[in-house]
Amino acid sequence: MDVLLELLAWQSQRIDELEQEILKLKNETLKPIISAIQMDKQGEVESWWEGIEKGRIEGILEGEEAGKLKEKLTIARNLLSTGIDIETIAMATGPTKQDITQLRNNELIKTIP
Numbered sequence: 758m759d760v761l762l763e764l765l766a767w768q769s770q771r772i773d774e775l776e777q778e779i780l781k782l783k784n785e786t787l788k789p790i791i792s793a794i795q796m797d798k799q800g801e802v803e804s805w806w807e808g809i810e811k812g813r814i815e816g817i818l819e820g821e822e823a824g825k826l827k828e829k830l831t832i833a834r835n836l837l838s839t840g841i842d843i844e845t846i847a848m849a850t851g852p853t854k855q856d857i858t859q860l861r862n863n864e865l866i867k868t869i870p
Contacts (some may be wrong), residue, residue: 826852833857 833850837860847854
């Protein structure tokens with residue numbers, strides 16, 4: 758009976774040792790994987806911020822372009838009011854003859870505050 762108890766005690770101790778080894782191996786194996794996942798998440802966050810910044814810059818550039826077009830159309834409208842011909846206004850300001858014709862016909866005036 759004593760031998761049986763000793764054997765059970767030894768097996769219990771061995772099971773504890775094996776469980777500790779398994780946990781150690783699990784941690785050693787998972788640690789680099791977890792680190793890689795965290796780095797990937799960091800990369801996603803950086804990509805997200807880069808996308809936000811790119812969108813912000815594109816928005817600024819679009820706003821600048823819209824402002825420039827508004828200014829050109831305002832100048833073209835002012836030149837139209839002086840009686841200068843459409844072709845000359847188009848060459849001087851940049852909008853097409855069609856845009857300036859629409860501007861003359863008050864079709865584009867609604868877009869210019």
